[in-house]
Amino acid sequence: MDKEKRNVNYNIYVESKVPKTRAxxxxxxxxxxxxAICAIGQGFFDLYxxxxxxxxESEVSTCMLMTIIFITCLLTGIGVYDVIGAWGGAGSVxxxxxxxNSISSPAIEFKKExxxxxxxxxxxxxxxxxxVCGVVGSIICGFIGYFI
Amino acid sequence: xxxxxxxxKVYILEGFSMVGPLEGKGPLKDYFDYIIQDDTLKEKxxxxxxxxxxxxxxINAVDKAGLKMSDIDFFIxxxxxxxxxxxxxxxxxxxxxxxxxxxxxxxxxESLAISGIFVDNKIANNIVASTCTHFSxxxxxxxxxxxLGNQRxxxxxxxxxxxxxxxxxxxxxxxRINAVTFGKVIDYGISDVNNMGAAMAPAACDTIKLHLKxxxxxxxxxxxxxxxxxxxxxxxxxxxxxxxxxxxLGQNYSDCGCMIYDKSERVFMGGSGAGCxxxxxxxxxxxxxxxxxxxxxxxxxxxxxxxxxxxxxxxxIPGIAHAVELVFNxxxxxxxxxxxxETSRLKRKEDVKPLSNLKKTDKKKSKIN
Numbered sequence: 001m002d003k004e005k006r007n008v009n010y011n012i013y014v015e016s017k018v019p020k021t022r023a024x025x026x027x028x029x030x031x032x033x034x035x036a037i038c039a040i041g042q043g044f045f046d047l048y049x050x051x052x053x054x055x056x057e058s059e060v061s062t063c064m065l066m067t068i069i070f071i072t073c074l075l076t077g078i079g080v081y082d083v084i085g086a087w088g089g090a091g092s093v094x095x096x097x098x099x100x101n102s103i104s105s106p107a108i109e110f111k112k113e114x115x116x117x118x119x120x121x122x123x124x125x126x127x128x129x130x131x132v133c134g135v136v137g138s139i140i141c142g143f144i145g146y147f148i
Numbered sequence: 149x150x151x152x153x154x155x156x157k158v159y160i161l162e163g164f165s166m167v168g169p170l171e172g173k174g175p176l177k178d179y180f181d182y183i184i185q186d187d188t189l190k191e192k193x194x195x196x197x198x199x200x201x202x203x204x205x206x207i208n209a210v211d212k213a214g215l216k217m218s219d220i221d222f223f224i225x226x227x228x229x230x231x232x233x234x235x236x237x238x239x240x241x242x243x244x245x246x247x248x249x250x251x252x253x254x255x256x257x258e259s260l261a262i263s264g265i266f267v268d269n270k271i272a273n274n275i276v277a278s279t280c281t282h283f284s285x286x287x288x289x290x291x292x293x294x295x296l297g298n299q300r301x302x303x304x305x306x307x308x309x310x311x312x313x314x315x316x317x318x319x320x321x322x323x324r325i326n327a328v329t330f331g332k333v334i335d336y337g338i339s340d341v342n343n344m345g346a347a348m349a350p351a352a353c354d355t356i357k358l359h360l361k362x363x364x365x366x367x368x369x370x371x372x373x374x375x376x377x378x379x380x381x382x383x384x385x386x387x388x389x390x391x392x393x394x395x396x397l398g399q400n401y402s403d404c405g406c407m408i409y410d411k412s413e414r415v416f417m418g419g420s421g422a423g424c425x426x427x428x429x430x431x432x433x434x435x436x437x438x439x440x441x442x443x444x445x446x447x448x449x450x451x452x453x454x455x456x457x458x459x460x461x462x463x464x465i466p467g468i469a470h471a472v473e474l475v476f477n478x479x480x481x482x483x484x485x486x487x488x489x490e491t492s493r494l495k496r497k498e499d500v501k502p503l504s505n506l507k508k509t510d511k512k513k514s515k516i517n
Contacts, residue, residue: 004337006336007335007336007337007464008337010336010337010338010350011336011337011338013385013388014338014343014346014385017346017381017384017385018302018303018343018346018381019302019303019381020302021301021302076295076297077295079295081295081297082294082295082296082297082298083297084297085296085297085298085299086297086298086299086300086414088297089299092297093297093298098297101295101296101297102296104295105292105293105294105295105296105297106293106296108293108295109288109293109294109295110293112192112193126292126293126296
């Protein structure tokens with residue numbers, strides 16, 4: 001009982017000592033980086049629409065996403081994206097670049113453990129929950145949509 | 149009795165420290181014996197780099213002390229990787245009897261303490277106590293892939309690349325191990341893996357308090373009291389905890405994790421890892437003691453004894469701290485050595501062979517064996 005009380009008090013004390021992350025600088029950085037990534041995406045979108053007028057809007061959109069994913073993988077591979085991510089925080093996570101980075105970085109990291117046990121097994125250690133949530137969410141939405 | 153006072157004279161004959169490029173830019177850069185420029189150490193994986201780092205540390209420490217590998221009776225040490233692979237794989241190459249330890253980041257003082265007791269009880273003459281960590285292998289094991297673009301909380305610490313090796317011996321030198329205190333495992337209910345300093349501070353507090361009580365010393369008797377890797381926040385908490393126990397840690401208190409990096413580096417609360425106290429102890433502390441600037445030193449390495457599995461299962465983080473008290477040896481060590489006819493075995497820092505040569509000679513040796 002005594003120990004529990006001591007631990008609770010200690011946790012309260014530590015909480016009061018922990019420096020807090022300042023919200024505003026993080027928000028501004030995330031806004032700048034996230035906005036920049038989206039602007040680059042829009043740039044590619046406009047470029048593809050101009051050069052390939054026969055493509056439909058959704059096809060252009062897919063091409064743009066593929067380009068952004070490729071650039072992120074490349075930047076992850078050459079060791080630049082982690083610096084960008086550490087600076088921009090959520091600004092780099094929320095666009096598709098974050099998802100691409102979360103799959104390519106473990107793939108690079110665990111390459112040394114082999115193709116099956118390294119790359120294939122570890123590739124989704126970080127992105128896995130996102131995929132599971134996405135699939136479960138769409139199943140639930142599908143059910144709701146069917147009955148409405 | 150948690151504190152063991154060494155009855156016979158046990159010395160730290162020499163220490164050797166090696167650190168990575170980032171640590172090599174820090175305030176202690178002039179004290180380290182060797183600064184690695186390429187943190188892969190030309191190995192294919194970071195796990196291999198870590199074991200090579202440990203191997204190089206030991207070979208160089210033995211050489212710096214003017215001893216041969218055949219003079220060493222035991223290698224006592226450990227590291228942070230699962231199943232302490234770096235130490236055991238390094239020991240495979242070293243051809244020495246190996247006693248593997250794990251106290252997380254408190255491994256350096258634990259191995260020094262056990263080595264001291266071994267030499268004190270005449271079980272061995274010369275023991276090499278060593279540990280190291282590598283930032284990249286620790287990140288792989290404990291946290292996220294290196295290239296993941298994530299942010300760290302402000303309480304996070306930076307595992308250092310580097311380590312140290314000490315030669316504990318009965319051959320007189322200027323640094324004597326006076327007493328050692330083995331800490332209890334203490335848990336104050338912290339479960340945030342990004343706040344190790346807070347989890348380990350109570351253990352450090354308990355060990356320091358007990359050591360002072362059992363040796364009848366005051367804080368002011370020490371020229372420096374060094375904790376291992378509590379970091380900025382952890383050391384502030386320790387000062388508060390000690391104050392609560394009516395012990396005031398003054399100007400003579402410092403933390404290895406706070407000392408090792410330059411203030412401009414983005415390392416949050418400071419350095420951590422078993423190599424943190426090992427490299428600072430075997431460079432800065434031993435150098436200052438040899439010069440006679442420090443007469444009495446208390447080194448308290450601190451460790452957090454959790455694994456990724458226990459943390460994910462919601463367990464709190466138990467902490468441990470082991471203390472080693474070093475005193476400056478008043479005897480004129482050089483004279484003593486002359487009497488013992490061991491001057492020929494002394495080597496100066498300049499005489500230490502470069503790493504590449506060392507490896508070759510060792511390979512030859514192992515072939516003969």
